[in-house]
Amino acid sequence: MKQHVPLIVGNWKMNPATVGAAKKLFLAIRKALGRKRLNVHIAVAPPFPFLSELERLSPSQRISLAAQDVFFEAIGAHTGEVSLPMLKSVGVTAVIVGHSERRARGESDHEIYEDVSTLFKSNVTGIICVGENERDDSGNFYSVVEAQLRSALRGVPKTKLKQLVIAYEPVWAIGTGAVATPEDVHEMKLFIQKILTDHFGRAGAEKVRVIYGGSVKKKNAAALLEEGQVDGFLIGGASLKAKEFVSIINIAHEYEKTSV
DSSP: OOOSOOEEEEEOOSOOSSHHHHHHHHHHHHHHHTTOOOSSEEEEEOOGGGHHHHHTTOTTOSEEEEESOOBSSSSSSOTTOOBHHHHHHTTEEEEEESOHHHHHTTOOHHHHHHHHHHHTTTTOEEEEEEOOSSOOTTOTHHHHHHHHHHHHHTTOOGGGGGGEEEEEOOGGGSSSSOOOOHHHHHHHHHHHHHHHHHHHOHHHHTTSEEEEOSSOOHHHHHHHHHTTOOSEEEESGGGGSHHHHHHHHHHHHHHHHHOO
8 A cells, every 4th residue: 555645856966057947947847747736746956056046936835945965064164065054045845865976976874874864853854865886696785775774764763754765776777777677676665664664663664755766767657656666756867858757747646646
């Protein structure tokens, strides 16, 4: 039985190049959504400099704003960093933490734990990314995901589990065109839920969304929802094309309507 309204998050990464192009993309997404009432939670995560401009374009908050990262200190001598109070002041309600592209640039499990701890002292949703670099026949990749999860979850109190989202993003499928099979995704979701249950108990684990990211497109979205049984998507490249992104949102809406 489904327990969560699907969550669809567009991670724009370092795109587009200008604030004008970002506003154009946001407005195109908003127009493509139309006025139809959708039983889907939608968010976009643009580059930091565009957040305040996009907040002005979403008065109804039908499209929520997410940030691509956060720094654990609130204020101070931290050149180049962006704090949670700053993000909240421009309308951010969710933050992506531990994305593989940041891990590849040296972000450690401890730094991710500190960021997660900061988020869950507030009412902001934390989207914690986990995923293996490659798959092996012996299943060692599960231990990679487990280590990432257990480190990050130390910073999450049981009282805030409705704000927790786990995004499973196998690194080998990000931006490559490769995609995990729905069966692979479902197996990993069950594994993640087992870790969550170990940490928070069954009732706690059931409050947490598990979403998927990694070359999600409209042609594979339905199978990932139906067979992979994920609770939504963290979408990269496809979120930069308004029609493609909204097609995935509509697929999630139809899935939510027909699932029991």
